[in-house]
Amino acid sequence: MGTASRTVLVEGFQGYEAAFDTTVSRLAALEGLAPAEGDELAEAAAAWGRQPGDVPSRLELPLRPHQPAGEAVRLILRALLEAILANREGVVEDLDTEFLHDLRVAVRRTRSALRQLGGVLPSDEVAHLEDEFRWLASVTGTCRDLDVFRLAVESYLRTGSGLAAALGPxxxxxxxxxxxxxxxxxxxxxxxxxxxxxxxxxxxxxxxPAGGGEPIGAVAGRAIQRAHARLLRAGQRVGHGPDAALLHRVRIEGKRLRYLLEFFASLYPPGRIGPLVARLKALQDALGGFHDAVVHTRRLLAMAEEMGTAGLGSPATFLAMGRLASWLEAQGEAHRQQFEEVFQAFSSAPSRRLRVLLQQEEGPS
Structure with a gap:
């Protein structure tokens, strides 16, 4: 943890310039206070031994197509481990929910890399690490789910429901x-x-890394092709009903493909991978919204049962929780319908562009 720091922010108002100057002069004369230099975000980060942007949320790895696959995958895993460790303190101190979000993204990417690219690493180590990162994903999941649930409830309250007091318990x-x-x-x-x-x-x-082996360009091309095929198959199995299990499978396959494209973006011509990732992000947003609505509704009903057994809350509270459940279900249905449109858009032109890109050569050029 960094050294504690306090900042006094003084803002002036038109017509009170003299009072502003006097106030600033008097504060500057106090022992222990000095005029701040630089922006407040940089100073706050420096107090924690950090600087803004030192842990980018996007992976930008300068890989080379003919780089040995074992070396390239180690670079990917190194960047992900650094992201996990960089966010750990913020999670422990509970500074902001985004620290946990970013840590979990790095954990998911690590699991995806081990699963899809682990063939270029020692198999016994990969199997052990897959088990341990599955555990890490599990122990970080409940807290994050509750953070997202709270954000969903806050969104509902901003709709003007007028139920903030009733939902207090x-x-x-x-x-x-x-x-x-x-x-x-x-x-x-x-x-x-x-x-x-x-x-x-x-x-x-x-x-x-072991000597020899394939270049990362060839390994990446095959992995992306396989992930793309799995995503299309999973999406085509989904009908027009709200099958949560099938939609969750599509969500997982979409993430795996997206992570591969992000890992290997530097292997392809500039500007070719970004639009595909953007389409996948839209797909994930729709599927994530549906998944969250299902999970939140189940959790809400479980909490209602807990509260009823413990004698917490008034009839008005439970009526408000029922209205919240209805709103969550409506949100989930809206996201499911959005998925149908987004998947159709992705499985047409963007998918053809991805196939053409991968077929231009035997791997990236």
């Missing part, structure tokens, strides 16, 4: 669940299992 109950989940998360990130996971991955990354 439910929000308090939700906050208790979230606090308990965060305590469990902190214990996991401070525990031996997490430390051993990091040490095991660092040892793998430090080990020299």
């Amino acid at each position: 439910f929000l308090a109950h939700l906050a208790q669940h979230r606090a308990a989940a965060h305590r469990e998360l902190v214990r996991a990130l401070a525990g031996r299992r997490f430390s051993r996971l990091v040490q095991r991955l660092e040892a793998l990354l430090a080990s020299p």
Whole structure:
């Protein structure tokens, strides 16, 4: 943790210039205060030993098509491990929910890399790391789900429902669940299992890649083709009904393809991968909205049962929770309908462009 820092921000108003100058002069004369230099975000980050943008949310890896695959995959995993470790303190200190979000994205990308590219690494190490990162995804999941649930409830309250007071007991109950989940998360990130996971991955990354082997360009091309085919097959299985399991499978396959495209964007001509990733992001947004609505509705009903058993909340609270459940279901249906449009758009022109791009050569050029 960095050194504690306090900032006094003084803003002037038109017509009070003299009073503003006097106030600033008097504050500057106080012991321990000095005029700030630079922007406030940079100063706040510096207090934590950081700087804005030092942990980019997007992977930008300068890979080369003929680079040995084992070396390139190690570079990908190294960048992801750095993102996990860089966000861990913010998660533990509970500074902002985005720290947990970014940590979980790095964990998901790591699992995807191990699953889809692990063939160029020692198989026994990959199997062990897959198990451990599955555990890490699980222990970080509940707290993040509750963060997203709270954001969904806040969105509902902004619709002008007028139910903020009635939902007060439910929000308090939700906050208790979230606090308990965060305590469990902190214990996991401070525990031996997490430390051993990091040490095991660092040892793998430090080990020299095996000599020979395929170039990453060929490995990347095949992996992307396979992921693309799996996504299309999964999407074509979805009918017009709200089959949560099938839609979740499409969501997972979409993420796996997107992560591969992000890993290997530098292997392809500039501007070719970005539009495809944007289409996949739209697909994920629709599927994520549907998935969240399903999960939130189930959690809301479970919490209503808990509160009823414990005698928490008034009839007005439970009526408000029912209206919230109806709103969540409507949101989920809207996202499901959006998926049909987005998938149709992705499976036509963008998919053809991806196939052409991958067929131009035996791998990236």
